[in-house]
Amino acid sequence: MNAGHADHRRLGRELGLFDTDPLIGAGLPYWLPAGAAVRHALEEYVREAERRAGYRHVHSPVLGKRELYEISGHWSHYGExxxxxxxxxxxxxxxxxxxxxxxxxxxxxxxxxxxxxxxxMAELGGMFRSELSGVLGGLTRVRAIQLNDAHIFCTLDQVAEEAAAALELIRRAHAAMGIVPVRHRLSLPGPGGKYVADPGKWERSIALLREVLDASGLAYEEAEGEAAFYGPKIDVQIADPAGRESTLSTVQIDFHQPERFGLEYIGPDGARHRPVMIHRSVVGSVERAVAHLVEHHAGAFPAWLAPVQLAVLPVSDAEYGAAARLVERGTALGLRAEVVGPGHGTLGARVRSARLVPYQAVVGAREAAAGEVSVRLRDGRRLDPLPAGELPARIAGLVRAHTTALWD
Incomplete structure (x- = not known):
């Protein structure tokens, strides 16, 4: 697939996922219903995966006093x-x-x-970056970011196990999304004053992440100058169709902020101890994740992510009632389903217009009389006629499984 064909900016507008307006501003895309459906499905998947993995969800304001970021180190190291x-x-x-x-x-x-x-502690929260207008584009470089973020506060003895569990959560999410990372990177500090000056903490953090990567069996490369200002990180790298690489998911170890904020817990010895803070993001920013999904799948999303999962096509107006009832059953089961009726053109034209929908159910006079539907899968397969009541439940089961397969 060539890069021009799969550019998420063009596809996003063609598919009605997102757009921009000068009155809102550069780097501030708005999401249309189809795009909002994709991002909400992704957000719901991540929240549920985190809940099952023992995360507690929180919510915090997008504003804070300047002093908060002076303490954290962002003001001095990230102020630009x-x-x-x-x-x-x-x-x-x-x-x-x-x-x-x-x-x-x-x-x-x-x-x-x-x-x-x-x-x-997990949160899907807004954050902001003062990017220059010249580097903004589509969903990959924006000024308002919705980040799938989490922070694990743990003892030193728990760090390796927690970081490894975060990597496994990332692996499962990428499999569900149909994404294959191009490489794993151990991002290290480089020369210059961008990084917190504490060699001892850097050495401990880097050693722990190397231990996690070595135990995982994942091949990885080391890259100087790519660390966060407060600590090293594991970056899971993806590439667009043109081969341009970016970071989607991360696991970071931080001894710096627990010290800056005076974080403590009471140990089994009754004394005060400093926790370690692991920063981890399963899908990174929702904007970048959706941009990659659009390009990687060329708009043909896995069924659980598709803006419309089931399109029901009555052959004529006489079958519209049966088609509407099928959509009602699908909607009641949580599916994003809609009728694409004769008012949208010939049956052939409607089939073509719904080519990216995972499941197309055609209802003609014979199917309506028998209480059945003819099912076409997006990949071109045609299934034997199915009872109309059975199809939505079969699709809902596949969607709940977060599989990339269209059919059992």
């Missing part, structure tokens, strides 16, 4: 990428560039015991 402060009543507030400072103060909001650890 932040929006300028807003003065309100003599105080300065900033649109957050990251969620981790909020989660750090939530951890320290009450006394913690070692029995609570590991404490896995």
């Amino acid at each position: 990428d932040m929006f300028p402060p807003m003065r309100v009543g003599g105080e300065e507030f900033v649109l957050r560039p990251s969620l981790c400072p909020h989660h750090a103060v939530m951890f320290r909001s009450r006394a913690r015991s070692y029995r609570e650890l590991p404490l896995r």
Whole structure:
């Protein structure tokens, strides 16, 4: 597939997923119903996967006082990428560039015991980056980001196991999305003043991540200058059809912010101890994830992500009632289903217009009389006629399984 054909900016507009407007501003795309359906399906999948993995979901404001980011180190190490402060009543507030400072103060909001650890705190939250207009484009470089973020507060002995579990969560999500990473990268600090100056903490963090990668059996490369300012990270790299590489998912180890925020827990010895903070994102930003999905699948999303999962095509107006009842059954089971009736053209034209829909159910006079449907799969297969009541349940089961297969 050539890069031009699969450009998510063009496909996104053709498929009615997202668009932009000068009145809203560059780097601030809005999501149309079809695009919102894709992102909501992705968000729901990640939330449920996190819940099953023992994460507790939280919600925090997209604003914070400047002092919050001075303590975290973002103000001094990341300030050029932040929006300028807003003065309100003599105080300065900033649109957050990251969620981790909020989660750090939530951890320290009450006394913690070692029995609570590991404490896995997750949020799908907004963050903002003051990108220059010249580098903005589509969904991959934006100013308002919805990040699938989480922070695990744990003991030093728990770090390797928690980081490995995060990598496994990432692997399963990528399999469900039909994504194959191009490589795993151990991102290390480079020269310059971009990084927190604490060689001892860097050495411990890098050693732990190497241990996790070596135990995973994953091939990986090391890259200097790609670490976060507070610590090294494992980056899961993807590539677009033109071969341009970017980071989708990450696992990071941070000794810096627990110290800056004075985070503590009471150990089994009754003494105060400092937790380690693991930053982890399964699908990265929703915007970048959807951009990659659009390009990778050329709009033919796995059924669980598809904007419309079932298109019901009555051959004539006489079968419209039977088609509408089938859609009602599908909708009641949680499917995104719609009737594509004769008003949208000939049957052949409607089949072509719904070519990216995973399941097409054709209802003619014979099928309506028998209470059946003829099913066409997106890949061109035609199934034997099925009872109309059976089809939505079969599709709903496949959708719940988050499989990339269209049929059993």
